[in-house]
Amino acid sequence: MQTPLTIAIDGPAASGKGTLARRLADYYHLPHLDTGLTYRAVAHMLIRNGWPLDDEAHAIEAARQVDLASLDKHALSAHEVGEAASRVAVIPELRRILVEKQRAFARNPAGAVLDGRDIGTVVCPDADVKLYVTASAEVRAERRLRDIESRGGRADFAEILADIVHRDERDMGRADSPLKPAADAHLLDTSEMSIEAAFLAAKAIVDDALAKRDKA
Known part of the structure; x- marks a missing residue:
């Protein structure tokens, strides 16, 4: 019987972890949260x-x-x-x-993909694959601005950037379950990556983990 696959994805706001999590969940046919x-x-x-x-x-x-x-x-x-x-x-x-x-x-018996701030460190410390997805604050602010504008909204880049920096400080500085990469997480900086490139990089990491698990 195939052991369920659990993928834990962490990272700051607008790093691309949500999009990546959905792509991986769809590809490996896993429930996503x-x-x-x-x-x-x-x-x-x-x-x-x-x-x-x-x-x-x-x-x-x-x-x-x-x-x-x-x-x-x-x-x-x-x-x-x-x-x-x-x-x-x-x-x-x-x-x-x-x-x-x-x-x-x-x-879930079918396995799962979870993304958030403390998945690999607190929620699923025994996950089969742990990814920490990040990008520079400026890139993340630009992505957030494009997303808002694509939905017909308007926003100020400087305000978005300040908000992202503030949220990073709050998430990383809280006493309970701060945002940080798990010690055994694979770091994935998407600052200069397209969505497809980030997905292929993450897929390679998951496939490698699956291959090692099958040999064990």
């Missing part, structure tokens, strides 16, 4: 109900209510929701609740 959406779901619930983002009691209750089967990527993609998610993600009890939900997803 963008764990960032779980934090966004909590933030969205707080905003929708008019609750302060620092209201830990309501945030923890919202985390308990998060249903991984009904995450609406479109509704949760708003910039203000992403910013709010980065703020509520520092609450330790909230993280523990969501991490357990994420681990349950990763135990």
Whole structure:
């Protein structure tokens, strides 16, 4: 019986990890979870109900209510929701609740691809393949700007860059599960890579891991 394949992908905002995770999940026919959406779901619930983002009691209750089967990527993609998610993600009890939900997803008998900030270090430390996807802050800001403009929106590059730098500092500096590459993660800098090039590089890493596992 084939052992399920688990792929853990971490990285900062707009590094390309989400796109890469979806491509890998599709190629290897694996369920995919963008764990960032779980934090966004909590933030969205707080905003929708008019609750302060620092209201830990309501945030923890919202985390308990998060249903991984009904995450609406479109509704949760708003910039203000992403910013709010980065703020509520520092609450330790909230993280523990969501991490357990994420681990349950990763135990899928069919395998799984998860992307986020602490997948290889906390959620799936025993994942078969760990990738840490990054890019320069300037490149990530440019990507975010293009994405906003492609959807008919308008934004200022300098403001986006400042926001990305600020989020990086908050995600990397939090005491609980900070953003950092796992010790055994493969680093993939996509600053000068196309989506296709990044996918092929990641695929080569996964295929190599599968080949070694088959020989074991």
